[in-house]
Amino acid sequence: MxxxxxxxxxxxxxxxxxxxxxxxxxxxxxxxxxxxxxxxxxxxxxxxxxxxxxxxxxxxxxxxxxxxxxxxxxxxxxxxxxxxxxxxxxxxxxxxxxxxxxxxxxxxxxxxxxxxxxxxxxxxxxxxxxxxxxxxxxxxxxxxGIEPATIGYHGLQKANIQPGETVVVVGCGSIGQLTLQWAHIFGASTVIAVDISDEKLAMAKKLGADITINAKEVDPVERIRDLTGGGAEVVAETAGSTITQEQAILAAKKKGRVVFLGITHSGLELAEKTMDHLMRGEVVVQGSWNSYTSPTQELRGKLL
CATH class of the missing domain: 3.90.180.10 (Medium-chain alcohol dehydrogenases, catalytic domain)
Known part of the structure; x- marks a missing residue:
């Protein structure tokens, strides 16, 4: 042409x-x-x-x-x-x-x-x-919106979510909103959305978040620990902030899995209590980049 x-x-x-x-x-x-x-x-x-x-x-x-x-x-x-x-x-x-x-x-x-x-x-x-x-x-x-949706898919696939587990999504921008929907598809029984915007949290609730937390109003880490009895099995950080990255580690339970999807373009210096929880709790921190993933046969069946 x-x-x-x-x-x-x-x-x-x-x-x-x-x-x-x-x-x-x-x-x-x-x-x-x-x-x-x-x-x-x-x-x-x-x-x-x-x-x-x-x-x-x-x-x-x-x-x-x-x-x-x-x-x-x-x-x-x-x-x-x-x-x-x-x-x-x-x-x-x-x-x-x-x-x-x-x-x-x-x-x-x-x-x-x-x-x-x-x-x-x-x-x-x-x-x-x-x-x-x-x-x-x-x-x-x-x-x-398929391409940005696959960002959340690619990240959560690394977390190996098991049926009945709690997933926290920190950051309710577009990637966060898509990621919390994937969390239920992967088998999470409870999805907790964290943000500082009531408007974004309302959207998260509409899209399937079971619980929403405004981090301006309460300490999100303490609230998540109270709700889950010590922390969530999986925490997905999508905001791309050093503050929320550290909160994501602290909000994970012992042997929990944390996936970083957001990009900060800066270094991450962890406080002593965060490093202590990371080490003593054997928390797994996983990076996730872009969207190229081959879907598992099990999940392919769910999507079809």
Whole structure:
């Protein structure tokens, strides 16, 4: 497809221009997607306004849904007019992590919308392996949230949640709201949501949180310990704050599992009591990065 399209182009820190640019030309192994909806990721804000982008000019946008407008000559997996979403991280496919199918750990990856042009535009090109068809009953607006939803999935899968366990989600932004829903799907009997915003906590309650805690009003660690008899089996930290990261460790019971999903861009210095609880309680702290996970057969059955 040839011609021009509308796009929001980032030319420098804080400098966007709405422009007419060339429609991307695809290779034989790529597809061209007509964008229907694109979300604004929390990482897009510092990338465009604070820390800067990897390259300029750049079209941002990696959380998107759309319809296939054109396919390359070697594309058989999808067809024109298919409704799709995209896995935006494109790994090298050759390093030790890629060979082990840990694609999110690839050191030489690209992300559509950060290293190459993304979906703040009418059209975007994507490698065929990264296109995922969606069912008719899923509308494009909700489908654009699939990529951020997989962040929570990827993190909680590492926690090995057992039926009947309590899961605490610290931070009720978009990733936190999605993560608390996954917690119930994974088998948690009780999900506790922690934030400092009553509005976000109300949304968490609506989306399935059994208990909400406003950390401005009470000590969340003491409240969680009181509710659970010593701490939760699993704590997922999604706020990306050094304060909440430390609270997450303290809120876990002995031999509990803590998963860090939020990014702080700063170091974490732990108080003596936190280190004591971490060591003496044999608490497991797990990092989680991006969203590349092969679903287990058991969970695949639940989702279907």
């Amino acid at each position: 040839k011609g021009k399209m509308k796009a929001s182009v980032l030319h420098a820190l804080g400098h966007f221009e709405n422009e007419l640019v060339d429609i991307p030309q695809i290779s034989e192994d790529e597809v061209l997607i007509k964008v229907k909806y694109c979300g604004i990721c929390g990482s897009d804000v510092p990338r465009s306004l604070i820390t800067g982008a990897r390259k300029y000019p750049l079209i941002l946008g990696h959380e998107f849904s759309g319809e296939i407008a054109e396919v390359g000559s070697r594309v058989d997996e999808v067809r024109k007019n298919d409704r799709v979403v995209v896995a935006p991280l494109v790994p090298c496919g050759e390093c030790e992590h890629c060979r082990a199918t840990d694609y999110g750990l690839c050191a030489d990856y690209n992300i559509i919308g950060t290293g190459s042009n993304g979906a703040f535009a009418e059209y975007v090109k994507v490698p065929k392996e990264h296109v995922l068809p969606i069912p008719e009953q899923l509308d494009f607006e909700n489908a654009s």
